[in-house]
Amino acid sequence: MTSAGSMHGTAYEADYQAVLARAGSTVAGFPPALRSVAEPMLPQWGEASFSRIVALLPYWIADLLDRSPPRDAGPPIPHPGDTETLALANLLGWWSYLLQDGLVDGDLEPGSFLPLSMALYTAAVGLLAQLLPGDRAFWDAFERLSLASSEAGAWEQRLRLDYLKDRMTIDPGLVEPERLADRSALLELAVAAQFSLRGLDQEHPLYAALCEMLRHYAIARQIADDRSDWVQDLQNGQVNFVSVRILRRMLEIGAIESLAELDVERMVGYTLYDEALFAGIQQEAIDACRRAAQCIAPYRSRLLDSLVSDLAHDLERNHQVARKSRRQVQAVFALHGKGSVQDLRSL
Amino acid sequence: MARQDLERLIGRAVLDPEFREKLFTDPEKAVREAGFDLTEEELAQLKSIDAQKARALLEEAEAIPAAEWK
Numbered sequence: 341m342t343s344a345g346s347m348h349g350t351a352y353e354a355d356y357q358a359v360l361a362r363a364g365s366t367v368a369g370f371p372p373a374l375r376s377v378a379e380p381m382l383p384q385w386g387e388a389s390f391s392r393i394v395a396l397l398p399y400w401i402a403d404l405l406d407r408s409p410p411r412d413a414g415p416p417i418p419h420p421g422d423t424e425t426l427a428l429a430n431l432l433g434w435w436s437y438l439l440q441d442g443l444v445d446g447d448l449e450p451g452s453f454l455p456l457s458m459a460l461y462t463a464a465v466g467l468l469a470q471l472l473p474g475d476r477a478f479w480d481a482f483e484r485l486s487l488a489s490s491e492a493g494a495w496e497q498r499l500r501l502d503y504l505k506d507r508m509t510i511d512p513g514l515v516e517p518e519r520l521a522d523r524s525a526l527l528e529l530a531v532a533a534q535f536s537l538r539g540l541d542q543e544h545p546l547y548a549a550l551c552e553m554l555r556h557y558a559i560a561r562q563i564a565d566d567r568s569d570w571v572q573d574l575q576n577g578q579v580n581f582v583s584v585r586i587l588r589r590m591l592e593i594g595a596i597e598s599l600a601e602l603d604v605e606r607m608v609g610y611t612l613y614d615e616a617l618f619a620g621i622q623q624e625a626i627d628a629c630r631r632a633a634q635c636i637a638p639y640r641s642r643l644l645d646s647l648v649s650d651l652a653h654d655l656e657r658n659h660q661v662a663r664k665s666r667r668q669v670q671a672v673f674a675l676h677g678k679g680s681v682q683d684l685r686s687l
Numbered sequence: 688m689a690r691q692d693l694e695r696l697i698g699r700a701v702l703d704p705e706f707r708e709k710l711f712t713d714p715e716k717a718v719r720e721a722g723f724d725l726t727e728e729e730l731a732q733l734k735s736i737d738a739q740k741a742r743a744l745l746e747e748a749e750a751i752p753a754a755e756w757k
């Protein structure tokens with residue numbers, strides 16, 4: 341996904357560069373062994389669209405709160421530099437999470453990257469402790485969201501690594517999109533922090549609206565990621581939300597009788613002919629975008645609206661590209677004729 | 688050929704460029720070496736593929752579905 345050219349991607353470019361510079365300084369202060377692992381990663385991390393989103397979210401929330409403060413709040417309390425520090429904490433926290441994800445995927449070597457992930461997390465929490473040392477509402481939210489994030493991570497690990505062991509059927513809960521929403525914990529933390537920095541009450545409807553919007557956004561984003569990665573994940577012996585959906589469909593229509601028959605090549609071959617399956621997955625992601633947009637519609641945040649509408653646009657574009665690709669493969673193998681899979685499917 | 692074998696053959700052609708090339712160059716040999724059991728009709732269908740056109744189409748479609756989200 342490319343957000344760099346969109347409204348939410350360009351509005352705070354100078355701020356993003358400042359946050360990146362501070363992230364570089366933070367990493368430069370790590371012990372040499374960790375620094376040497378982290379520094380080569382920084383350019384790639386800095387370019388990643390989600391790094392930008394995670395870092396700039398505190399600015400977008402600040403923009404919204406400045407323009408539309410909750411009615412029962414006093415004037416915003418200025419804290420020069422706090423939003424930048426919060427953005428840095430968010431970014432370091434995201435990079436820590438990114439490394440954890442890479443470790444779960446088996447893409448990274450634990451000896452180097454696990455300590456780096458812990459160092460980034462420690463730095464992020466240290467910054468939050470500087471910003472909000474005694475704010476009970478924030479640290480309660482921090483504890484709740486950390487637990488939700490940990491549970492989501494543990495669930496994903498079970499799903500990705502252990503699910504295929506000794507399994508013959510699929511738990512319905514594994515294909516519920518709501519399970520993906522807890523990935524938004526880091527984003528919700530930015531809301532909690534910004535409200536606390538401004539002395540605003542978490543009970544205000546805007547707080548709930550922002551958190552709910554981010555949960556729906558996280559669902560859509562994760563479906564998009566999993567739709568992209570399911571083949572590669574399966575080749576690594578891991579399932580994700582989309583491949584579980586495909587397996588469930590194959591079980592339902594009798595294409596396979598148990599998960600023991602799982603075969604990446606077969607699944608790829610099968611999916612070329614099940615447009616309805618991908619249309620359904622696409623619809624769920626678009627519905628999540630729509631719900632995200634509805635949550636914040638009353639507050640008229642052009643930046644957050646742009647974040648959601650760009651995701652919806654990318655989802656649609658990528659869905660159409662993949663659809664076209666599937667049609668091209670069908671054309672190559674002339675699969676609509678007699679004896680084709682299409683033909684066999686109708687038996 | 689059983690449905691699952693046909694799905695697997697196509698899936699392999701999508702995922703494995705080496706197998707795909709063999710399939711276009713010499714379908715009979717590629718299918719035999721891979722252990723797929725094709726009927727004469729299915730084999731004839733594979734032999735009728737215009738390899739050059741197919742290569743171009745598949746090159747464009749290479750990423751199914753992995754490159755969908757980059």
